[in-house]
Amino acid sequence: MRLSIDELHVSYGKVRAVQGVSLGVDTGRLVTVIGTNGAGKSSMLHAVSGMVRPTSGKVTLDGDDITGKPYHKLVPRGLVLVPEGRQLVAGLSVEDTLMLGAAAARMTNAEAHRQMDDVLSRFPILAERLKERAGLLSGGQAQMLALARGLMSAPRLLLLDEPSLGLAPRAVRDLFAMVSELARQGLTILMVEQNVRQALAIAEYGYVMDSGRIILEGQAGELATNDMLVASYLGVARDEKTGEETA
Amino acid sequence: MLDFVQNLIDGLMVGSSYALLALGFTLIFGAMRRLNLSYGPSIMVGVFAGTLVHMQYSAGLIAVAAATMIGSAIATVYVERLCFAAVRSGAAVASMVSSFAVWMQIEEAVTLAFPRRTYAFPALSDAPPIYVGELFFRIEYVVMAIVAALVMLVLYAILNRTRFGLQLRAVSQNPVAARYSGINIPAVTLQAFLLAAVIGAIAGFLIAGTDQQITPRFGLWATIKGLIAMMLGGLGSIPGAILGGLLLGVVEAQSQWYLGTEYRDLMAYLVLFAFLVLRPGGLMGTVAVTQDREAARRL
Incomplete structure (x- = not known):
C-alpha cells in the first residue's frame, strides 16, 4: 500500500x-x-x-x-498505527487485546481466529500468556502485544x-528483528x-x-x-x- | 427472626430491580465517565408508552414491555445526542447539568401529555402469594427477581462474549488506549446508552407492573434509586451495581418493617452517607480502582 x-x-x-x-x-x-x-x-x-x-x-x-x-x-x-507508549488497556487479557485488533478491522469471527493463529505463531511469548492481563506484561512483552494487536488488523x-x-537493549533487538522480518515479507x-x-x-x-x-x-x-x-x-x-x- | 428473613427475601427481590437501574447508570458512567441524571426520566417515558399501549389497545404484557423498551430507547437516544454526544470532550459537568435540564423538560412534556398524573399499568401477575413454610412470596416480586437475574446473565454474556462488550470494557477502562485500538468510541457510547435504556426499561416495567400504576414522579424515583445503588456498590463497577441494588432493597425492607415507612428512605440515605464517609469506593469500587492503578503502573 x-x-x-x-x-x-x-x-x-x-x-x-x-x-x-x-x-x-x-x-x-x-x-x-x-x-x-x-x-x-x-x-x-x-x-x-x-x-x-x-x-x-x-x-x-x-x-x-x-x-x-x-x-x-x-x-x-x-492503515494501522502502533502508538508510542503501547496504549494497551491494562485490565484486558492478551487475548482480548488481540481481538480488539480484529474487531477494529471488522473481521468475521472465522477471519479473526485465523489471524490470531497467524499472529501468535510470530509471538510465542504471547501465545503462552493469552489469559494474562496486559498490565502484567514486561515492557518488551507489552510492546510485542501492541505490535501484535496492530498485526491482528491485517495491516497493509x-x-x-x-x-x-x-525498552531494554535486548528487547529493542528482538523488536527490530521482528519489524525487519515483517518488511522482508512485504509489509x-x-x-x-x-x-x-x-x-x-x-x-x-x-x-x-x-x-x-x-x-x-x-x-x-x-x-x-x-x-x-x-x-x-x-x-x-x-x-x-x-x-x-x-x- | 422470621420477620427478618421475610424482609431479607423481599428486600433482595425488590433490590434486584434497583440493581438493574444501577447497572444502567454504571454502563453509561463506564462509557463516558459522566452521570446521566435523565436516565430515570427516560425510563419513565418508556413506562408511559407502555401505559398508553395498555390503555389504547388493551395490549398484553409482552406488547406493553416492548412499548416500554422502545419509548425508553427513543428518550435515551434523545438525551445522548443532546447532552452527551453534543458535549464531547472534557465537559463532564456540562453534560450532567444539561441532563438535569432535559430531565425537567421530559417530566414537563409527560405531565402535559398525561394530565391525570396517575395512570394504571398492567399487573405483572394477579396470582395470590405462595407460602413456603411460614415465609410468603409475592408472585410479582418473584417474577421481578427472576427476570432481573436473567437480564444480568444476558448482560454478563454481552460484556464478556461479544465484540461490543469487549469494546465497551476497553472504553470504560481506558478511553485513550481504546481509541488507539481502533474503536469507534462515539458508536460504542451510543450502543451503551441503548443497552442501558433497555435494561432500565425492563426495570421500569417490573416496578410499574408491581405497583400497577405510574406517575411522572417515577423519573425522579428511578434516578435516585439507581444512583444510590450505584454509589453503594462502587462507581463504575458492574458487580458493585448488583450488590448495591440488593443492599439498598434489603435496607429499605428492614427499616420499613422495624422503623416504619417514614424511615425507609431516611435509612437508605443514612447508609449511603455512612458508605461515602467510611468507604467512598463503595462495596466493589475500591478494589477495582486499586487493581487498575496497579496494572496501569506496570504498563
Whole structure:
C-alpha cells in the first residue's frame, strides 16, 4: 500500500508541530523518520492516522484521499498505527487485546481466529500468556502485544511510533528483528524512531525531521554515514583532519 | 427472626430491580465517565408508552414491555445526542447539568401529555402469594427477581462474549488506549446508552407492573434509586451495581418493617452517607480502582 503525504501541517493551538512535511512510502518499503524528541515525528504520524486533524495538507493511501478521516475508519482499509507508549488497556487479557485488533478491522469471527493463529505463531511469548492481563506484561512483552494487536488488523501499511522507547537493549533487538522480518515479507512500514542507528540499520530509506520540517532524506545506508547526522544524532564526532571517529 | 428473613427475601427481590437501574447508570458512567441524571426520566417515558399501549389497545404484557423498551430507547437516544454526544470532550459537568435540564423538560412534556398524573399499568401477575413454610412470596416480586437475574446473565454474556462488550470494557477502562485500538468510541457510547435504556426499561416495567400504576414522579424515583445503588456498590463497577441494588432493597425492607415507612428512605440515605464517609469506593469500587492503578503502573 502506497502512502503519500503532501505539505502536511499540524498545529496544537499556537504550537506548530508539523510545518509542511511531504514524504512518500512505496508499497513494500520500510521507511523511517528519525529526529529528536519534539521534532514533530509523532504529530505527523497522528495526523496521517487520523488521531489528530491536520491543519492543512493531504494524505493519500494508494491515491485515495484519507486526510482527516478518523482512525477507526482507516483500520479496515489497512492503515494501522502502533502508538508510542503501547496504549494497551491494562485490565484486558492478551487475548482480548488481540481481538480488539480484529474487531477494529471488522473481521468475521472465522477471519479473526485465523489471524490470531497467524499472529501468535510470530509471538510465542504471547501465545503462552493469552489469559494474562496486559498490565502484567514486561515492557518488551507489552510492546510485542501492541505490535501484535496492530498485526491482528491485517495491516497493509504499518505506522510504528517510537517502538523501541523505554525498552531494554535486548528487547529493542528482538523488536527490530521482528519489524525487519515483517518488511522482508512485504509489509509497507513507516517507522518513527529516536534510536537513529538501529532504525537506519533496518530501514531502506530515511527522513530526518527537525522542528516540524524534513531537513534531510536519503537511502538509509547513506544517512547512517552522513556527517551532520552522525555528529548531531549518533553522538560521535569525526576529527576533521583525519576523518576518524572521536568519542 | 422470621420477620427478618421475610424482609431479607423481599428486600433482595425488590433490590434486584434497583440493581438493574444501577447497572444502567454504571454502563453509561463506564462509557463516558459522566452521570446521566435523565436516565430515570427516560425510563419513565418508556413506562408511559407502555401505559398508553395498555390503555389504547388493551395490549398484553409482552406488547406493553416492548412499548416500554422502545419509548425508553427513543428518550435515551434523545438525551445522548443532546447532552452527551453534543458535549464531547472534557465537559463532564456540562453534560450532567444539561441532563438535569432535559430531565425537567421530559417530566414537563409527560405531565402535559398525561394530565391525570396517575395512570394504571398492567399487573405483572394477579396470582395470590405462595407460602413456603411460614415465609410468603409475592408472585410479582418473584417474577421481578427472576427476570432481573436473567437480564444480568444476558448482560454478563454481552460484556464478556461479544465484540461490543469487549469494546465497551476497553472504553470504560481506558478511553485513550481504546481509541488507539481502533474503536469507534462515539458508536460504542451510543450502543451503551441503548443497552442501558433497555435494561432500565425492563426495570421500569417490573416496578410499574408491581405497583400497577405510574406517575411522572417515577423519573425522579428511578434516578435516585439507581444512583444510590450505584454509589453503594462502587462507581463504575458492574458487580458493585448488583450488590448495591440488593443492599439498598434489603435496607429499605428492614427499616420499613422495624422503623416504619417514614424511615425507609431516611435509612437508605443514612447508609449511603455512612458508605461515602467510611468507604467512598463503595462495596466493589475500591478494589477495582486499586487493581487498575496497579496494572496501569506496570504498563
